[in-house]
Every structure is written in C-alpha cells, then in structure tokens.
Amino acid sequence: MFPISDDNPEPGVPFVTWGLIAACVAVFLLQYSLPPGEAELAVYHxxxxxxxxxxxxxxxxxxxxxxxxxxxxxxxxxGLAHLGGNMLYLWIFGDNIELAMGRVRFLLFYLATGIAAALTHAFLVPASTVPLVGASGAISGILGAYLLLYPRGRVRVLFIPFPLILLRTFYVPALVVLGLWFAIQVFSGFMNPAEEAGVAFWAHVGGFVAGMVLVPFFKRRDVPLFHKAQPKVFDARASGRRGPWG
Structure with a gap:
C-alpha cells in the first residue's frame, strides 16, 4: 500500500508546508546543478x-x-526518488498538522522532530563518517502527530499487486497506514544494522516517537487528540481527494 492522498479537509492554507517543499526542491536542484565532485562534497559539508x-x-x-x-x-x-517520496508524504500529511498547530509552532515542531530523528541515528552510530541527509526524520514526526490527532482520518492508498494490470486505489484509516509504516521501520531497523543500512530506519523511528510525544504541546488548545475526521461528501466520479495525485 502506498499513500497518495487523504480525505481530511481542514480550513486554512498550509503556507509553511508549501514553503518546506519548495525549499527542499530548491536545494535539490542546487545540489544537482553542481559538477559531480562538488555535489558529493556538498553532501559531506x-x-x-x-x-x-x-x-x-x-x-x-x-x-x-x-x-x-x-x-x-x-x-x-x-536522489530524485528520495526527494519525491519525502515530499509526497509531507504534502499529504503536513497540511493537517500545520493547520492543527499554527504556522510558527508547526515550523518549530518540524525542526524539533527532525533534530530528534537525526540524533537518534547519530547516537546509534556515533563514529560514523557517512553523511545523513533527507527530510524523512522531520516528516516522520509529522506522521506521529497525525496518528495521534487523526487516527480515523481516511488515507487513499495505491495498491500495487502482481500483475500490475490490477492497480487500484482505496481508502484506509490513518491508524492502519501509519501504524503499518511505523512497524516496518522498527522491523527494518532490527534487521539492518545501523552502521550498514542504506536507510536510516532508526531516524524514522526517533522522529515518529518525537512527533507523538511533542504534539500535545504544539497543537492548538481547541484541537483534540484522536479527532474524528469529517470527510467531504464524494462519489466515485468526483471524490473529495487531497494530495498531488488527488
């Protein structure tokens, strides 16, 4: 199952979420405008x-x-797949969390969970000389917050069976989608030593847990935990989808 949108409308415009996506895309374009040697050096710097x-x-x-x-x-x-996957998750889940917190608190929350994720990874491999890059730690914090705020929110997922001709989409509660995602990160972290893994699974775990811990302190007072989402009225021809593929 691959999330592609959600059906969890909230009033407001998520300017910070859009700004974070724009910043990540701009930095990526700058990285890959450099000659190969300089691009690699930038990652180390x-x-x-x-x-x-x-x-x-x-x-x-x-x-x-x-x-x-x-x-x-x-x-x-x-890489492009790394950027695209992260920005998709930020687009789907970030707007709801921003609107539940307010712009300034959301930005602080994003940075705090990103730092928590990076430190989780760093403490596990304190002597590593391999650079850690990516927004996935901070986005994991957003997923943790979403799980506590909107566990019954409807997430539209793409199911990719074999053969691919059977591609289809359907809605799944956020509790299932995000709970499964977290379980996969923990399992992958145990199965792949942090020193050798190409993906910082424990950074994802650390960011997710930090998001769950911090969300009660960052959300607006009028936003309850375990909120029951109110989906838009939709039909098969014109669903109330949200997200870049919606």
Missing amino acids: YGLIPGVLFGSTEMSDAPMPAWATLFSSMFMHG
Missing part, C-alpha cells in the same frame, strides 16, 4: 556526519559548525 558531530572525526574544510548540519541535512536529498 552540509549532511550530518555523526563522527564530526561528536568529535571523533575532524573535517578541516567544514563551512559551518557541526551542530548546524542538524538543520541543513534536513533539506538535502540523495
């Missing part, structure tokens, strides 16, 4: 390297303090 953060490794030509890469690493990505 602005990605989070645990060994540099904790002082076991030095980088003589670092353009910024190691702690600052906790922020810069959130806006870099390792």
